Structures are given as C-alpha cells and as structure tokens.
Amino acid sequence: MIDSVARLDHTPQTVDIVDLTHDGRGVARWAEGHPQASKAVFVTGALPGERVSVQQTARSRHFDEARTLEVLTASPDRVTPRCPHFGVCSGCVLQHMAEGEQIxxxxxxxxxxxxxxxxxxxxxxxxxxxxxAWGYRRKGRFSVRRVEKKDKTLVGFRELDPRFVADIHECHTVVPAIGFKVDALSALVDGMDARGDIPQIEFIAGDASGDDSGIALVFRHLQPLGDADRTKLLAFEQEHGFSILLQPGGLDTVHPLSGEAPQLSFHLPQWDVALQFRPLDFIQVxxxxxxxxxxxxxxxxxxxxxxxxxxxxxxxxxxxxxxxxxxxxxxxxxxxxxxxxxxxxxxxxxxxxxxxxxxxxxxxxxxxxxxxxxxxxxxxxxxxxxxxxxxxxxxxxxxxxxxxxxxxxxxxxxxxxxxxxxxxxxxxxxxxxxxxxxxxxxxxxxxxxxxxxxx
The missing domain is CATH 3.40.50.150 (Vaccinia Virus protein VP39)
Incomplete structure (x- = not known):
C-alpha cells in the first residue's frame, strides 16, 4: 500500500539510475545516509546511466516512488521529447529516450x-x-472531464497521476487526422449542455485515416442528449468528415448519430485481404x-x-x-x-x-x-x-x-x-x-x- 503524501520526505535527493521498470521509470536505490538507504526507488523521467536529483512522491513497504527534478548527468540515449505535453500526459512515457534504445x-x-x-x-x-514511430495510433480512448477551475473541458489521455485528465492540445502518436484535433474536440464538448456527462470519446481509423473519411468517434454519455447537443455533434461530424456514434449504455447501445453506421476497414495487400470492423472492435493499433x-x-x-x-x-x-x-x-x-x-x-x-x-x-x-x-x-x-x-x-x-x-x-x-x-x-x-x-x-x-x- 502507498503511504499518504503527508508522510513523505520532500527533500531533494541524488540517485543513480541503473535500470528501467516495466512501465518506463528509472530504477535506483537511495544513497548511503538516506533513512531508507538501499531501498529501491522508481523515478519518473529518468534513464539508465543517469544521475538525477529527485523528489519522493510515494512510499510503500518494498519500494518508493519519485520524480526527476533535474538531470545532473544525462544518458547518451536521452533526446528532446517531440510532444510539448511529455512529462504530464501518460499517453507515452519514453519520448525522452532514443527510438533505437527504446526497443x-x-x-x-x-x-x-x-x-x-x-x-x-x-x-x-x-x-x-x-x-x-509517430502518427501510428489508429485506435484509442480519450478521457473527458469538465474542470471548473480552468473553465474548460479537457479531452485527452490521463496524466501520469491517473486521477487527472491531461490538458493537451495535440498528440503526435495518434493518427494526425485525430491527434491534431484535440482542441477542436475539447471546444465541441465544452459547448454542449451535457459536457459534464461525457466521460470518454473512443476513436478508431480505417485505411482512409489520412483524409479523415475513415474515422469514427464514439461519444459515451451518461444522460440523454438534448436536441441542441445533437445538432452541435452533427455540425462537427459534417465539418471534419468524421462518423460520430453515441453510446448511452453498454456496447449494445452504440448507434450512429446520423445515417448508417460507418463502413470501416483496413487492407492487407500482401495477402489480398480486406477486413471490415466496427468502431469498438479490437484491431491492432x-x-x-x-x-x-x-x-x-x-x-x-x-x-x-x-x-x-x-x-x-x-x-x-x-x-x-x-x-x-x-x-x-x-x-x-x-x-x-x-x-x-x-x-x-x-x-x-x-x-x-x-x-x-x-x-x-x-x-x-x-x-x-x-x-x-x-x-x-x-x-x-x-x-x-x-x-x-x-x-x-x-x-x-x-x-x-x-x-x-x-x-x-x-x-x-x-x-x-x-x-x-x-x-x-x-x-x-x-x-x-x-x-x-x-x-x-x-x-x-x-x-x-x-x-x-x-x-
């Protein structure tokens, strides 16, 4: 069990990173002189071979957690992240590592x-x-949350702290037709009466993802949508060329906002095969x-x-x-x-x-x-x-x-x-x-x- 933040030691500490965890964090041990000397600590934002200044963020019986404050000695594998939201958004956690070293x-x-x-x-x-390595993710799920303190509705992946939705404006790993329209989705939902009742938007793209025409968005909504909201969704669908579907309940409730359900497919030309799928079906991303x-x-x-x-x-x-x-x-x-x-x-x-x-x-x-x-x-x-x-x-x-x-x-x-x-x-x-x-x-x-x- 993770201890409460109130019991943490917030004093900056210097550690040497020796490995990566399965979720992409650096592995170190508290240095000699620390009250928990030799105890494992998992460090967000650090790479093997680095010496970093860290601050503890969580404590448990077998290991502690920390975040990188400053990279004192950088790994030769460290690169500048391409996405401006790296370090906050949890959508991808290894952008600071050279692609060849990631694999x-x-x-x-x-x-x-x-x-x-x-x-x-x-x-x-x-x-x-x-x-x-970029613009490849053709299927995924954006979380949605209205944040009154910011007076806006956030659409994106979760933060590294999964309690929060990341305030992002673009995503470089999602297919560009979707990844660079996050702001448009946020503005759409923020202008709806039901903005507090839409917890997620799922997206999926077929072979035509390069020009929007093969993309479906599934809006999960917890309350029935009024006519004004449906009109706004319809206008967004027509403006961007997406197919919008609504999901008021379980998987069997998914239905198109207008007209017929989209005919999504992808091709495997090496074997002369085309596969059709529905918006919530599993396909490789x-x-x-x-x-x-x-x-x-x-x-x-x-x-x-x-x-x-x-x-x-x-x-x-x-x-x-x-x-x-x-x-x-x-x-x-x-x-x-x-x-x-x-x-x-x-x-x-x-x-x-x-x-x-x-x-x-x-x-x-x-x-x-x-x-x-x-x-x-x-x-x-x-x-x-x-x-x-x-x-x-x-x-x-x-x-x-x-x-x-x-x-x-x-x-x-x-x-x-x-x-x-x-x-x-x-x-x-x-x-x-x-x-x-x-x-x-x-x-x-x-x-x-x-x-x-x-x-």
Missing part, C-alpha cells in the same frame, strides 16, 4: 521475463520489428507494424499448402484470413474467439474475401473446452494471440502432441514467459526463437512473438 530496452525486458518467470531462453533472439507482424508470424509458422492451422483468439480474422490464403484450397484454417460479435465479423470478412477454406467458432478460451468439437479436429500448426492474461488455460487442454509448430503473439511479456515455461518445462517443447515488435513506440508497452517446436 532494445523492451527486448531486455522480454528476455528477462522469459528467464526469470518462465526459466527459459530462446535459442535465437529475433531482430526487432519496427515501423512508424499500428497499421504498418501489424502487417509486418503478420508476415513474421506466418514466416515463423512455416505454413505449407494443404496444412490445417488453428488460430486462437482470432478476433475479426487478422491472422486467420492471411493464413487461409497461405494454405490454399487444399488446406484448412480454423479461428476461435470468445467474443461472438467478432466471430460474426470474421465470418463475414472471410465471405467478402472469397475464402471458403476457413471456419470460425465462438468459445471462452479460459474455460473448460471439453465439449468443443474443433479442439479434437487435429491440426498441423497453432497460432495464438491472447489478451494480457495469456493462454495457459487453453494450452493445458490442447492436444499439443500432434502439432509441428506453435507461434505465440503476446501483448504482455509476463504472461508469455509463464506460458513459455509451461510449454518448455512441462509439455516438452523447445523455444526456438523470440523477439519484440514496436507496436506502441514511445510507450512502455511490449509486444512480442515466440515460436516453439517439438523438442
């Missing part, structure tokens, strides 16, 4: 997790996958990195014509449909996903792309799968892309002995390491290779991929 730090974190949590080491470390990730996954899986491949946590078919192209008419691909709506969209995407060698099933992959017929169908290869919780439950139930190869795409190195430990140390597989992919440049988020073979 190296993420690679070290992955390898450390594999060794420490899973007690495994890959036979090969894959070269990192990198794409656009970085379009170019996503395509490179699919290519690497299929290369590692070594898919051959005529094979049977299973894609778990398949979503709208991001990997499934390119796989179906690879195995050809003689092969079969099966996609399984827990969200029924995503399964419906995946089936429709397969039909639109003329793929008849793929089928989809809805199943909660964290539960007992004994009654699922696809589980016993027999496959040559397995690809899985689970959420942060990982895939241990389904791996323990799956008949692994018949598989030739497994490719695991992960958004959380800790759960990947745990599951890799199971596959290697209990199920008898070999971790052939693993590496990181910079899906979220300038953030501490680590996307990774691993390939396993029968020992």
């Amino acid at each position: 190296k730090a993420k690679q070290r974190l992955l390898l450390d997790n594999l060794q420490r949590i899973g007690r495994v080491e890959p036979q090969q470390v894959l070269p990192p996958l990198m794409g656009d 970085n379009a170019k990195l996503n395509e490179a990730m699919i290519a690497r996954a299929l290369e590692l899986l070594d898919v051959q014509p005529g094979e049977r491949v299973l894609d778990l946590f398949c979503g709208i078919g991001n990997f499934t449909l390119p796989l179906a192209r690879m195995v050809g008419d003689a092969g079969t691909v099966v996609g399984v996903e827990g969200d029924v709506g995503l399964v419906q969209r995946a089936r429709a995407n397969a039909e639109r792309n003329g793929l008849s060698n793929v089928s989809f099933h809805a199943a909660d992959l964290s539960k007992d799968l004994g009654g699922q017929p696809w589980l016993k169908a027999g496959f040559d290869k397995l690809l899985l892309d689970p959420a942060r919780a990982g895939a241990l439950e389904v791996l323990k139930q799956f008949p692994l002995k018949g598989l030739k190869r497994i490719v695991y795409v992960s958004c959380h190195p800790g759960s990947l390491a745990r599951d890799a430990g199971y596959l290697v140390n209990e199920a008898g597989w070999t971790l052939r290779a693993a590496g990181v992919m910079d899906m979220f440049p300038h953030t501490a988020h680590v996307e990774s991929i691993a390939v396993f073979e029968q020992a």
Whole structure:
C-alpha cells in the first residue's frame, strides 16, 4: 500500500539510475545516509546511466516512488521529447529516450521475463520489428472531464497521476487526422449542455485515416442528449468528415448519430485481404507494424499448402484470413474467439474475401473446452494471440502432441514467459526463437512473438 503524501520526505535527493521498470521509470536505490538507504526507488523521467536529483512522491513497504527534478548527468540515449505535453500526459512515457534504445530496452525486458518467470531462453533472439514511430495510433480512448477551475473541458489521455485528465492540445502518436484535433474536440464538448456527462470519446481509423473519411468517434454519455447537443455533434461530424456514434449504455447501445453506421476497414495487400470492423472492435493499433507482424508470424509458422492451422483468439480474422490464403484450397484454417460479435465479423470478412477454406467458432478460451468439437479436429500448426492474461488455460487442454509448430503473439511479456515455461518445462517443447515488435513506440508497452517446436 502507498503511504499518504503527508508522510513523505520532500527533500531533494541524488540517485543513480541503473535500470528501467516495466512501465518506463528509472530504477535506483537511495544513497548511503538516506533513512531508507538501499531501498529501491522508481523515478519518473529518468534513464539508465543517469544521475538525477529527485523528489519522493510515494512510499510503500518494498519500494518508493519519485520524480526527476533535474538531470545532473544525462544518458547518451536521452533526446528532446517531440510532444510539448511529455512529462504530464501518460499517453507515452519514453519520448525522452532514443527510438533505437527504446526497443532494445523492451527486448531486455522480454528476455528477462522469459528467464526469470518462465526459466527459459530462446535459442535465437529475433531482430526487432519496427515501423512508424509517430502518427501510428489508429485506435484509442480519450478521457473527458469538465474542470471548473480552468473553465474548460479537457479531452485527452490521463496524466501520469491517473486521477487527472491531461490538458493537451495535440498528440503526435495518434493518427494526425485525430491527434491534431484535440482542441477542436475539447471546444465541441465544452459547448454542449451535457459536457459534464461525457466521460470518454473512443476513436478508431480505417485505411482512409489520412483524409479523415475513415474515422469514427464514439461519444459515451451518461444522460440523454438534448436536441441542441445533437445538432452541435452533427455540425462537427459534417465539418471534419468524421462518423460520430453515441453510446448511452453498454456496447449494445452504440448507434450512429446520423445515417448508417460507418463502413470501416483496413487492407492487407500482401495477402489480398480486406477486413471490415466496427468502431469498438479490437484491431491492432499500428497499421504498418501489424502487417509486418503478420508476415513474421506466418514466416515463423512455416505454413505449407494443404496444412490445417488453428488460430486462437482470432478476433475479426487478422491472422486467420492471411493464413487461409497461405494454405490454399487444399488446406484448412480454423479461428476461435470468445467474443461472438467478432466471430460474426470474421465470418463475414472471410465471405467478402472469397475464402471458403476457413471456419470460425465462438468459445471462452479460459474455460473448460471439453465439449468443443474443433479442439479434437487435429491440426498441423497453432497460432495464438491472447489478451494480457495469456493462454495457459487453453494450452493445458490442447492436444499439443500432434502439432509441428506453435507461434505465440503476446501483448504482455509476463504472461508469455509463464506460458513459455509451461510449454518448455512441462509439455516438452523447445523455444526456438523470440523477439519484440514496436507496436506502441514511445510507450512502455511490449509486444512480442515466440515460436516453439517439438523438442
């Protein structure tokens, strides 16, 4: 538990940064002579190799927290942040670190997790996958809050202190058509009668994000909107070319402000595949990195014509449909996903792309799968892309002995390491290779991929 601010020592202290935490803060220890000498302290805004002056911000039993007051000795990896809101906004916390060093730090974190949590080491470390570092984020959520003291409505990401919404005017990691219209969104909501009843705005962009026409905004509102507010939203929609949707309740309440729901899609030209999605569906946030990730996954899986491949946590078919192209008419691909709506969209995407060698099933992959017929169908290869919780439950139930190869795409190195430990140390597989992919440049988020073979 974090102690109250009243008990903190606000006297500036000098510390040496030796590492980075999983969330991008510097790791140090209080110097000799400090009342908590040698206790770990996590420092916002500091990089490994730096000596910094810090002020304590929080205290707990096992570690303290602090913020950087002054960089006394700078790391050669330190750069000037591009965004004027860096240091306040939590949207990306590594802008002060050279891009090439960011991905190296993420690679070290992955390898450390594999060794420490899973007690495994890959036979090969894959070269990192990198794409656009700016203007890449095509999906996200802005928080909204009316602040009477500032006499304005804030639209943006949370501050480093998550209790507050950052007062930002632009975002350099969000696709430009949205990232440079934060002020316009703030002015729109501030002029609405319901400005105190709109907690968030979700955004998503399809392939047409360069000229606004493929962008949807979903306004969550806690009270019904009056005619005047709806008129203002409609005018904003028409002025900027966005598609605005309203969400008065749960996901099933989302509906377009006017006309029909937008037809959002993205293309994977390497496999001649187009995928349609809805505004609140899950898609990978970085379009170019996503395509490179699919290519690497299929290369590692070594898919051959005529094979049977299973894609778990398949979503709208991001990997499934390119796989179906690879195995050809003689092969079969099966996609399984827990969200029924995503399964419906995946089936429709397969039909639109003329793929008849793929089928989809809805199943909660964290539960007992004994009654699922696809589980016993027999496959040559397995690809899985689970959420942060990982895939241990389904791996323990799956008949692994018949598989030739497994490719695991992960958004959380800790759960990947745990599951890799199971596959290697209990199920008898070999971790052939693993590496990181910079899906979220300038953030501490680590996307990774691993390939396993029968020992």
